[in-house]
Amino acid sequence: MTRRSTTKAKQQDTAAPAPAPAIPKIPPAQVLPRLAALQTAPTADLKHQWRELFGKEPPPWNRAYIQSRLAYRIQELAYGGLKPETVDRLVALGEQMDGGNVVLRRIRADGRPLAGTRLIREWQGVQHVVTVRQDDFEFEGRPYQSLSAIARHITGTRWNGWTFFGLRARGDA
CATH class of the missing domain: 1.10.720 (Transcription Termination Factor Rho, Rna-binding Domain; Chain A, Domain 1)
Structure with missing residues (x-):
């Protein structure tokens, strides 16, 4: 390849990427x-x-x-x-709750999902739904004290319930 064709190839490689599709x-x-x-x-x-x-x-x-x-x-x-207006109101409410501290917005004191949250996990082709309640978890109409107990009920083996339901990555503390 000649020097001129090498320069032209480099110019083509550094061309701006195509715009994102609409x-x-x-x-x-x-x-x-x-x-x-x-x-x-x-x-x-x-x-x-x-x-x-x-x-x-x-x-x-x-x-x-x-x-x-x-x-x-x-x-x-x-x-x-x-x-x-709705977005502005939600932002104002968030700032009212945490004083505008973005870090606090992402942290709950106990790290637990809010009551009413539904956790959905597919295991061996079956979809399992857990509802977070104020003091425990509901699965198949029964209360459970921990997600780990529910994961064990579903899989038959010991699991970290937070990991099983995707609330924490493996190895996270």
Whole structure:
């Protein structure tokens, strides 16, 4: 390769990346069929829809999370998102609660999910749903004192319940 062709090749390599594709508007008539299709779509299709609707790579989280975020995004693109006044009000309420300290916003005193939170975990093709209550957890209509007890009930082996339900990565303290 000549010096001139090498310089030209380097210029082509450093060209600006192509702009991100435009995020499509979703007609309201397509919302219900698309939401229903999320339930049976393969994970690869969900990730493809994520790229299409968010314009970026999907997070490495569980299927239930990706489904719920896609469901919200489909409705948002069809009907519009939160009004600016609502966003401003939510920000003001957050600052009222933590004095504007962003770090405090991300930390709960006990690290426990809020009461009413539903934890969903698929295990061996079966979807298991746990509801966080004020002082315990509910699974299959019964109270449990810990997520580890529920994970053991589901799997038959000892698990860290926080890890099993994706609330903490393996090895985190």
